[in-house]
Amino acid sequence: MNDNNKDDKTLNHSRRQFFKISTALTAVALTPSYILKAADDNMDDKIAELFEKRDLNIEVNGIVHTLSIEPRVTLLDLLREQLKLTGSKKGCDHGQCGACTVHVNGQRVLSCLSLAIMQDGKKITTIEGLAKGDELHPMQAAFIKHDGFQCGYCTPGQIMSAVACVREGHANNEDEIRSYMAGNICRCGAYPNIVDAITEVKQKGGTI
Amino acid sequence: MGYYFEDGDRVNGKDIVTGKAKYTAEHDIPNLAYGVLVGSTIAKGSIATMDTKSAENAPGVLSVITHLNTPVVPGYDAGGLPIKTPVSGKNLQVFNGPTIYFNGQPIALVVADTYERALFAATLVKAQYNKEAQVTDFLEAGKTVKAIDTAKYKDNIRGEVDGYKNAPVKIEAEYIVPIEVHNPMEMHATIALWDGDDKVTVYEKTQNIKSAQRNVMSAFKLKEENVRLYAPFVGGGFGSALRTWPHCIAALIGAKKTGRPVKLVLGRDQMFNSVGYRPYTLQKIGLGATADGILIGITHEANSITSMYEEFNEGSVNISRSLYNCPNVTTRYKVFPFNVSTPTYMRGPGEATGAFALESALDELAYKLNMDPIELRLKNYAEKDPENGKPYSTKFLKEAYKLGADKIGWAQRNPAVRSMKEGEWLVGFGMSTGVFGAYRNNAKALARIFADGTLLVQSAVSDSGPGTATSMTKIAADGMGIASSKITFQLGDSALPPGPGQGGSSTTASLGSAVHDVCESLKKKLAELAKDAAVFHTETIHNPKPEDFVFENGYILLATDRTKKLSFTEVLKQNNLNQVEVTEESKGSEEMKKYTAFSYNVHFVKVLVHPTTGVVKINRVVAAADAGKIISYKTAESQIIGGAVGGIGMALMEEGVIDDRYGRWVNNNFADYHVPVHTDVPHIEALFVNQPDYILSPTGAKGMGEIALIGFAAAVANAVYHATGKRVRELPITPDKLI
Amino acid sequence: MINFNYVQASTQKNVTDTLMKDGTAQIIAGGTNLVDLMKRGVAAPQKLIDINNLSLKNIEQQKGFVRIGALALNSVVAENELVVQKFPLLSKALQSGASQQLRNMATVGGNMMQRTRCSYFYDTTMPCNKRNPGTGCGALKGYNRMHAIFGATENCIAVHPSDMCVALAALNASVIISSSRSERKIAFTDFHKLAGTNPEKDNTLQRGEMITAVEIPDANNFAQHSTYLKIRDRSSYAFALISVAAALDMNGGKINNARLAMGGVAHKPWRLTTAENFLKGKAATEENFKQAAALAMKDAKAYRHNNFKLTLAPNSIAEALKIAAAM
Structure with missing residues (x-):
């Protein structure tokens, strides 16, 4: 991957490393030790996965969703891949085109640069929520x-x-x-x- | 006409504005897995070793596929890469060996259960390379890099070689068009679902459904009926989706390997080296004329680039052979292979590059002759094809010059350089001509009328934006004499009757002819079914023939007595039929072989240039097109406007940059590779001569997609010269070139 | 993107404590730059501290200055009545940056903390001392059209991409920085640093510190004659080739005081004090503007692709001054 730049430390993180680091953090301080062990041994992905996910309550086009998601999931990918609301588009995924524009609490923002986890309790409106039934906005x-x-x-x-x-x-x-x-x-x-x-x-x- | 076509709105507009339209990556497929491609970090050499272990161990990863473990692709060359010299039409065979031809070449496909996990695991794939020195500095063309030397690249001479040199007035200049990248807003994507070993469903971003289907068939040696390919909505293409690219095959490989449906979406960065681009081209133009502006000679040379594995060429110099009446024309076109991915056709392929040079040079000559640029063009107006002496099927370029010139007030400008101002901004007017061959390809369409009076028309075509379903609906509405609201035009599915690719500005003339023909056949069939009906048999009327009927507003009427009529619904009812259908294939006419067909567009641009900061604002644009008969006015205007916007990008900001030290892209994103935004675009006036060309096709339409852009950049460069006295011959015209 | 731990901070102390304790933690507010950097693998914090619940959004008049909370959104600041009235330069600079969607997300603190847009910084396969110290500067002999002409070293020739910061530098703003133990106030122009030998650091923020506010002195007469001129490759939604914040305190045709700063030319917002001093007491003439611009260009140094900035920069300074004076 990294030919011109041999030692780029930032990229190499396995689940194990993540959990080792995580042990020092308050949020997972209460993680049962067997889970950390499981992660360490790469044994039980299913259990370990639970601790990489967080609860999210989000209202999209008037419907409240209660979800469990990885913190790295963007609002755009949550909408498109998990909620199947593909009206919001991915044109660049880096905040450089505006195709992913949605309203969060009434303000237009870019969903590709918004972490879904940070929208907890917020109201999202997408293109699918703009028309009133058959009547176009x-x-x-x-x-x-x-x-x-x-x-x-x-x-x-x-x-x-x-x-x-x-x-x-x-x-x-x-x-x-x-x-x-x-x-x-x-x-x-x-x-x-x-x-x-x-x-x-x-x-x-x-x-x- | 247009009576049956209520408002000209796009027939798929409601799906688009409500977000219901499903583009390639948006189809909801159960048990979907996500594929992410890993690109090489060198531009030349081979993969020595690959470490995929940590990627394979990452959470959710189903498979990491490389050249070492790829399932066999039966259509690949046995023995794998390398390809020693570029071969025409030789797509990169992804994962077929360790050879690296360009930086970013796919070396692995990571498939995981979620998008986030696939993306992360892709960062864990490591490769060691046997690196070789790459060349991506295009100035090496003709120096360390030799041109592909085959017969098709020999000099093309009409009259005297380099005849311009003997003219009393001449100009010589060099022009550069840098790499430009299509960058449709929808990134290329594929979803592949295998059903057993020999049957596959593919959702593919493509402008050419049948060709994409054939590519999948030949890669995996599958039967036509076992490859079903869908593209109901295509989010732009501009040429990038005319062919099938390696990532499509990679998705099929990934799905095969994992036994899961796989979705693969390119990242915006990958859009720069995976799906083609307009190649960098260096051009030299020599023009020679008499003192009163009669062209004596044109020499047009172009040096372009291609990849190390595939030969790509386009008609960059052809415009100089055909646009003007000139006895001595020499063209030279050469292609040089570099360590880059393969270029491809991009809106106005070849001609857009060539027109920038030729139409800039014409302007330079006009100034040298102290002659109006339009007058110079009219003096050398070709009344017949200078290449072969054939008459034009139709040519209304003169009318287009006048239409546009009148609209923008061409005659009112002061032609002297740096003579016009608004505030402290320098004002410039410029014009140019765009031309592109008008083509008509084979196409098939099916029309089926139902007992409720609705009509279904089908063809395996896709629509990347021009509004094909809309214009086909219009043709069917006019053809059948029913309201457009009763017509459904179905496209985007390989199982439909074979439609043309949406390229080369040929869709309307090609498919429109098939739709026209299929409506004619269907009417004949209806007439056959109706002719025995009681209403058409009276004391005065006996045995009417099919040609005695006309079709209006859902009725079949006797031409001689319009009170005698029967609704389509009644015709079917009386014959105990639920539906009637016909399929027609349309091919070009024999008559057309006697003619040459071109579409034309004349661009007029007014620019404002800031004298000390070099900022250029496009203040006004008028386009006047001879595109044959306008089928759907609203979408036609949009296409011309869109081409002008593409032209603004080409003229002022688009430039792909590769760092030659690594052979690696440095501006492969939308922040650094600029395309026009709202503030760059003024109101654009699209005018049409609107004269039908019935020799080319029964629809009367010529082409529009390419001419909308071809030549535009020259009009801007000419306007900038008028404003500032600075002639910019290397695109794009950024502020640094004007201070 | 690596997965990470996400926490919401309820107090400022909570934030600074965590930052002090955990070197892998990073603050997230609007996320417009950080999320992008994480997507590209340029940043990989193992913990994100969401500070959006802190009450740092206020924009308020205090004695002698306007205080803008670090979490005030760019779009809100741009249209805030106090700002529009007293610091139209700041408003204009903010509106020149990014897009409305991004301004609706981006905060004042985040704007200051945004990293360079240098391509070599963003591509993790390329050398870059800022991303990966010791690997060299990819831009130095690479594609450097957008890069610095002032204060660069061969370690790094990147520029700071902010528009807002250029205006704040010109307006003599201060930055309020808090840690768990104390609060300090520094001049805005001392917040960002030059690349020097440690380009991996963009600013003078210390571990365990966070930006809590920006203060702009309002005892000035610059509001009448100020402008932000941004020259770029397209007319909006693009980073500056050159930008100039110009503010004049005028008395008839005479300049009492001038404030000038430039963007797109250095690793930090570049204040033009020599030019400012020259203009003090001078007549507002094109000739004086040109001379001031020429003075500002002393010590400028271009690289392979940005030689044009040596002309574009002074032309832009003179033009900005002209616009500001004419208002």
């Missing part, structure tokens, strides 16, 4: 009307960002919309149509 309808997408992959992120953009009061003119939508990349290049869609929703007024 005005922003969704405006995106269709103005053809604010081509392949559609960045679209959920664009729409979640656009809804927040209007709610924040950052959609007063086209330049402001562009600035506050700059974190959502569209490789197909639907930008002008997206700006038109947001402008229309903003101008129609009302609560969205």
Whole structure:
């Protein structure tokens, strides 16, 4: 893996090392010794796994989920892989494209850089939670009307960002919309149509 | 027309805006395992030893697959890699031996029960290499690196060799297009599920379903009916998904080895060296003209790159052979192998590279001649194909020049360099021509009308964004005379009648013709079924023939007496049928062989350039296209707009960078490899000549995807020159090049 | 990413105690940089201390300064009334950075703690003294377009990527740093350090310490004439090639005082005191701005791919001053 840079200590951590280190930490100070032994001997993965997981209560689109997850799971992967809510997209996984934008307690954030464990007790809204039944959210309808997408992959992120953009009061003119939508990349290049869609929703007024 | 097509909205829009659309990695497959590829950290040499033990022992890991333990892939070359010289069409055979051809080449696949565990375990795989010195410095082309020397790369000469040199006015210049990477927003992915040893289901990000299916078939020696491949939604491609890449085969290998369905999604970093890119190309242009602007000669040379295992080439210099009427044209194209992954077609392949050089050079010549750039182009307007003397099927480029020029106010600008200002910003106007062959390939479509009056149309095509289902629905609606809301166009499944690949701007002309033809056949069949109905037999009407009917609004009507009609529903009912279906294959016409077909797009750009910081803002864009008949106006406009946005990226910011010391990418992410964002893009006006080309296809459509981008970067460079007096010949035009 | 232990801290002492005890623990707040670094294997803390429950979000007027809690979100600070009114420069700098989604996550403290965006730092197969001391600087003879022109050594030529910090450096802010035993206050410009011989350290924070607040003196007259100019390869959502924070205290056409700092040029926000001193008492003319810019460039040194910064930097300084003066 590491040809140019022989001694990169940070990467080599097995379960065993993790648990050895963990013994010093308060959170697992109460870990029964047989579990540590099991981990040490690499014997019982199932038991050891339990101690790598944490409880999480999270409300997604109005439904409360009680889960047990590894702390390293991102909100995006939790949504897509565990809750099967694949509307939130993975476009880069590094906070550089905006495709994974969701609302956490009403604020737009990037779910790929959010650890799921840190969202305990919070309310998440994804693209799947935007429409009211069969009735599209005005922003969704405006995106269709103005053809604010081509392949559609960045679209959920664009729409979640656009809804927040209007709610924040950052959609007063086209330049402001562009600035506050700059974190959502569209490789197909639907930008002008997206700006038109947001402008229309903003101008129609009302609560969205 | 357009009567039956209520609003032009995309037929799959609702699925997209609600998040219901399922892209490749999003299909819910029970018992799914996750595959992560480990890339080499050297660019040339071979794997000496591999340590996979700690990865194998990591929690949740099902298997670590390398060249040492891979299941046999029957379609691979026996004896494994190496390939000594680049071979055309030779994809990298993943895990077929220890040879390393480029940095980041897959050396292992880790399969685990969760994504997080697979990703972590992948970091534990270690390899020792027998390292050799790689070459990725493209300036070595023609020096230490020799060109691939086969017959297809010999000089192509029309008239006198390098005839431009004898002209009274001439310019010579070098242009560079760096590596550009497709980077569709959806990262490439595969899900593979084996059913026994000889049957597999594959979810694949592909622009070409049947070709992907064939690739899987040939790698694993499987029968067509035993490979089912799905791609219902494709999150962009721009060419990267036109072929099947090693990671797809790796996913199939992983699924075979573990006995579990395996999902493999490339990381964004892997998108830079796994699925092709537009190759770095150095070009030299020589133009020669008379003092009044008649072209005497064009010489266009291009040196491009490929990988060590596969020969890739594209038509970068072809534009100079066909766009202008010129007696003496010399083109030279050479390809040099480096220790990189294989490039591939990227939107406007070849021509986008060539047009940047040629259309910049034309602008340079226009300034040298003190002539309007459009006038120069009109003076050398080709009325017939200069390569072979054939007439054009249709050509409305002149009309496009006028349409665009009028719209942007071309005549009102002051053509003198550095003469226009807004505040302290320098203002520049530039234009260029984009051209791409208009193609029509074989395609099959099925149409089935049901007793309830709804219509199903099917073809194994995929849609990476242009809106194929939407335009096919439109063609079927107009063809059958029913409302688009009654039509379902089904795609994305290899079991459907074979559709074309979505590439080369040919989908609408190819598949649209099949849909057109299948509707004609279906109407004939309906007419056959209807002609004996009582309503069509009166005292004055006797034995109507199928051609005596017209089809409107879900009814079959007698052309001579429209009060005599029968709904499609009634036709089926009277014949005791639940459905009627036909399948048609459409091929290019014989007539077309007498013609040459091109699509055109003229780009007009207004830029603002800051005089001391070199910041360039694209202030206005007008595109005027001759793309034949516009089938679906809304999606057509979007495609032109999208191409212009891609062009803004190409012109101002996109550049792939490899550190030659390691042969390794240094900007393989979206923070360092810049693509345009909202603030880079102004309103873009898309205009169409909208004249049908019925010689090319019964739909009247030519192509659009490529011309939307081809030439755009030259229009920007020309506008920047007008604004600043600085001619930037090496893309992208970043601030440092203007201060 | 390695799996790690996750704890939520309920008190500040809780945090600093844990940091003191456990060298493998790291604070997480917004996580916008840390989670990314962990994904790439650049950072691998074995314990994350989530400090979001601490009450460090306030932005308040105190006597002679505005105090901004370390957990105040970038988006909140940017639109905070006090900040907009008194320090429009800070507001503008914040809005020039990242995207609204990231600003909604990122905190003031986290912004200060973000690491360089140097490609060689991010790729764990490449040499990098900052990530892995002793392996060399990959950028020195590599691709260094984005890199430093001031204060670099051959150990490291990386730049600090923050916009906010450039504004805070110009505004003479202070940083409040707490440990379990004490609290100290240092000048903002002393918080980040140059690469020197230990580029693995970005700042002067000691083990067991955390940032709790930033204080900005409000006894100034810079609000009227200030701007943040950011030059980059695309018009938004990109790191700076060069950025300039410029603030002028003007009296008619005369400059009483000037504050200047640059981003994208050094391992820390780069304060331009020589240029500031030159401008003191001078007329606000283009000529003076150009001279000030030229003075600021003394000791600048370029590498293979960033030679353009030697021109772009002074041009940007002069341009920023022009914009600020014209306001």
